[in-house]
Amino acid sequence: MRGIYMSRYVLLMIIFLLPLRAFGAEELRLKHERSLYADDKGVGMNQPEGVACGNDRLVVADTGNGRLVLYTIQGGEFQGGTEIRVAQVSYPTRIVRSSKGDLLVLDAKQRKIARLSADGAFKEYVELSGLPVEGMVIPAGISLGGSDTLYLLDIAGSRVLVFSDDGKFQRQIVLPKDYGFITDIAADQKGTVFLIDSVHAVVYSTTKDPAVFLRITEKLKDDMSFPSNIAVDDKGLLYISDQNSGNIIVINQDGTIRRLLSMGWKEGALRYPAQLCVTTNGDLFVADRANSRIQKFTPLK
Amino acid sequence: MTLRTGIFIAALAAIGLCFAPQVPAAKAAKAATAAKTEKPAGQNGENKFNLKPGARQKVCLTCHPLFEDLMKKPFVHTPLKNPGCIACHSPHASNFPKQLSAAAGSICLTCHPGILPKNARSTHKAALDGKCVQCHDQHASDNKHNLRKAGNELCYDCHKDKAETIRNAKFKHVPVEKGCVNCHSPHASPNAAALLKSEAPELCKGCHDTNKPFFIKQHSNMPVANSKCTQCHNAHGSNKAGLIYDTVHKPFASKMCNQCHEGATSPKPLALKKKGFELCRGCHSNVVNDMFAKNRLHWPVVGKDGCLNCHNPHASAQQGLLKAAPVQLCGTCHADTIQRQEKSTTKHPPIKEGMCTACHAPHASDNVFLAVNASTVELCGSCHDYMKHSTHPIGEKIIDKRNKNLIVQCLSCHRSHGTEFKKMIPFGTVSELCTQCHIQYQR
Numbered sequence: 001m002r003g004i005y006m007s008r009y010v011l012l013m014i015i016f017l018l019p020l021r022a023f024g025a026e027e028l029r030l031k032h033e034r035s036l037y038a039d040d041k042g043v044g045m046n047q048p049e050g051v052a053c054g055n056d057r058l059v060v061a062d063t064g065n066g067r068l069v070l071y072t073i074q075g076g077e078f079q080g081g082t083e084i085r086v087a088q089v090s091y092p093t094r095i096v097r098s099s100k101g102d103l104l105v106l107d108a109k110q111r112k113i114a115r116l117s118a119d120g121a122f123k124e125y126v127e128l129s130g131l132p133v134e135g136m137v138i139p140a141g142i143s144l145g146g147s148d149t150l151y152l153l154d155i156a157g158s159r160v161l162v163f164s165d166d167g168k169f170q171r172q173i174v175l176p177k178d179y180g181f182i183t184d185i186a187a188d189q190k191g192t193v194f195l196i197d198s199v200h201a202v203v204y205s206t207t208k209d210p211a212v213f214l215r216i217t218e219k220l221k222d223d224m225s226f227p228s229n230i231a232v233d234d235k236g237l238l239y240i241s242d243q244n245s246g247n248i249i250v251i252n253q254d255g256t257i258r259r260l261l262s263m264g265w266k267e268g269a270l271r272y273p274a275q276l277c278v279t280t281n282g283d284l285f286v287a288d289r290a291n292s293r294i295q296k297f298t299p300l301k
Numbered sequence: 302m303t304l305r306t307g308i309f310i311a312a313l314a315a316i317g318l319c320f321a322p323q324v325p326a327a328k329a330a331k332a333a334t335a336a337k338t339e340k341p342a343g344q345n346g347e348n349k350f351n352l353k354p355g356a357r358q359k360v361c362l363t364c365h366p367l368f369e370d371l372m373k374k375p376f377v378h379t380p381l382k383n384p385g386c387i388a389c390h391s392p393h394a395s396n397f398p399k400q401l402s403a404a405a406g407s408i409c410l411t412c413h414p415g416i417l418p419k420n421a422r423s424t425h426k427a428a429l430d431g432k433c434v435q436c437h438d439q440h441a442s443d444n445k446h447n448l449r450k451a452g453n454e455l456c457y458d459c460h461k462d463k464a465e466t467i468r469n470a471k472f473k474h475v476p477v478e479k480g481c482v483n484c485h486s487p488h489a490s491p492n493a494a495a496l497l498k499s500e501a502p503e504l505c506k507g508c509h510d511t512n513k514p515f516f517i518k519q520h521s522n523m524p525v526a527n528s529k530c531t532q533c534h535n536a537h538g539s540n541k542a543g544l545i546y547d548t549v550h551k552p553f554a555s556k557m558c559n560q561c562h563e564g565a566t567s568p569k570p571l572a573l574k575k576k577g578f579e580l581c582r583g584c585h586s587n588v589v590n591d592m593f594a595k596n597r598l599h600w601p602v603v604g605k606d607g608c609l610n611c612h613n614p615h616a617s618a619q620q621g622l623l624k625a626a627p628v629q630l631c632g633t634c635h636a637d638t639i640q641r642q643e644k645s646t647t648k649h650p651p652i653k654e655g656m657c658t659a660c661h662a663p664h665a666s667d668n669v670f671l672a673v674n675a676s677t678v679e680l681c682g683s684c685h686d687y688m689k690h691s692t693h694p695i696g697e698k699i700i701d702k703r704n705k706n707l708i709v710q711c712l713s714c715h716r717s718h719g720t721e722f723k724k725m726i727p728f729g730t731v732s733e734l735c736t737q738c739h740i741q742y743q744r
Contacts, residue, residue, distance in 0.1 A: 037706050044706035047669055064669075091596045109596045135576070138603045155604040156577065181600055181634060199634045225637040244637055263727075265703040265737065272669075289669070292706035 030297040032268030040081035050095040053277035061092035084120030130169040145187035196230040233278040241273035358385030374441040406431020421489035470538025522565035546616035577607025595665035628655040645719020
């Protein structure tokens with residue numbers, strides 16, 4: 001009889017503990033905190049595609065208006081919303097911020113990367129010279145890793161170009177052979193590079209070998225429709241904007257995949273999201289392109 | 302696990318096995334075997350069911366007389382001759398339509414188990430779906446293999462577009478005329494896609510000797526013996542001599558291979574002179590310059606193989622030397638969008654008809670989604686003329702109540718590639734849609 005009671009106990013334990021295993025402590029949820037619609041003069045954003053963030057500043061690539069908008073963050077509150085118009089940048093689509101505060105802006109029309117000061121003054125175009133194979137470079141994405149190393153996704157050359165913070169070419173990493181189409185790049189502080197393949201919905205990384213891209217996910221077509229942008233936080237969590245579904249996909253280091261948010265017009269919902277940015281506090285900013293706004297989400301654990 | 306638990310689990314498994322339903326196909330095989338071994342009533346006294354003479358077939362014909370004529374046809378399905386109808390039909394009752402002994406999709410495999418090899422590279426959908434009777438008459442036919450129609454006419458019933466190409470082609474391919482099965486395996490192919498008996502060029506080399514001087518001369522001395530013939534030739538027939546696809550790239554038509562390739566006298570004759578779009582820029586500089594003047598490039602134009610991602614450089618059955626029909630071609634990358642349209646309750650004609658370029662610029666555009674017009678209202682209005690005179694207020698001056706940065710336009714209420722709801726709206730009901738903005742009417 002005692003044996004039978006024990007078996008029942010074990011069975012009940014298994015039944016009740018299974019859900020806890022499936023939805024572990026690492027479960028991430030996002031809470032919508034704020035949406036930004038306009039600059040300090042009330043001029044609305046127009047299909048912004050880029051966003052760069054920090055705990056003190058937020059810069060938006062307001063693509064449709066051909067400008068940047070700079071906000072300062074104090075005590076969690078957004079201030080300013082200063083328009084930055086630079087003649088050298090006409091169609092900003094991606095933006096990243098260096099540790100010194102400089103802004104690197106990808107101009108999709110000119111297919112150049114402009115370096116701007118923290119206040120938005122134009123400094124120079126990043127010079128793409130000293131490359132092992134010459135030819136036209138067409139940047140589709142940029143990311144900054146540790147020591148402000150610049151990683152540039154060159155779709156014309158099917159490679160990632162790596163430049164030191166002073167602009168010197170360091171090395172190149174050839175794109176994986178079996179890719180469908182790579183649309184964005186993210187690098188972490190250790191120099192691991194991640195790529196998102198929109199066509200196959202696959203994430204590649206240099207985790208195992210810094211010189212080679214290997215798949216770190218299977219084809220995630222059931223989870224993503226047409227992923228377009230990728231970001232990585234300082235804990236190694238990957239954030240992917242799934243353009244056609246309006247979802248944000250979060251991939252944990254152990255490979256756990258979570259689909260967050262949904263398509264829609266209401267605040268907290270997204271339509272054709274583009275660049276993502278995560279602060280060291282874990283706040284997520286999304287360029288909500290078709291809704292012409294930037295949305296801020298905070299993590300709930 | 303204790304001994305007692307083990308015995309209990311084993312007992313459960315044994316009971317389960319006893320009550321497990323028999324596989325229908327196995328049942329059918331059993332019936333057929335039994336029927337073969339059983340002798341008619343009265344013969345040697347071995348008929349344990351005491352069946353009437355002809356119970357397996359002739360008795361059936363008393364109620365099903367039409368089959369009597371059918372069985373006079375030259376090709377009668379072997380099991381129908383012997384043992385008779387009961388080879389496939391259960392005489393008393395069945396769980397399957399037409400009193401079949403097993404499901405229609407699996408009953409044929411009882412006797413024809415090797416029709417679909419396990420590692421087939423391509424399979425005929427009809428065979429895969431178990432729709433054998435789509436091509437074969439299960440009882441009798443005038444044609445060999447019990448085929449419903451003779452020769453290519455059978456295939457043309459479904460493959461209408463191919464039939465049209467073959468019938469209308471000015472230059473015919475003789476093996477096709479003689480029969481599709483000269484190149485295609487009807488059920489499955491372990492070797493190649495599209496049910497081909499083997500891949501090109503091996504299949505083609507079965508008839509065409511690539512070492513013949515005529516062959517070499519026709520190919521401008523270029524070493525094409527191992528190239529895929531179907532990149533340039535339409536195996537089903539063409540209006541161009543040499544079965545070249547109907548749309549031909551000018552340098553190819555004039556045999557000026559070295560405009561793009563290193564040339565026949567080079568150590569690498571097939572090598573391209575430049576990579577990607579840079580090669581095409583030589584002649585199509587206007588197209589490339591226009592592209593680079595736009596805000597947004599379609600990435601395939603500059604990535605991987607450049608123009609060749611979408612265009613065939615030699616010849617094509619499609620206009621603009623496209624590699625495939627637009628829906629198929631665009632769908633190779635934008636599969637989710639094409640699928641959305643396929644699942645959509647309301648079909649948007651331009652997508653259904655493969656006119657992706659009616660709304661999207663394939664190379665570059667100043668607008669998001671590579672739209673051909675910055676204004677969605679104008680773009681949709683090019684087909685939906687009524688919008689300009691009677692519609693919900695739309696346009697630059699009408700602000701979307703949900704978001705002050707948005708104007709009310711067609712995509713405020715519709716998704717152009719479709720939704721699961723009627724009229725391509727993103728909500729289940731019209732009232733749900735309207736009350737997104739007109740919140741005072743929300744219930």
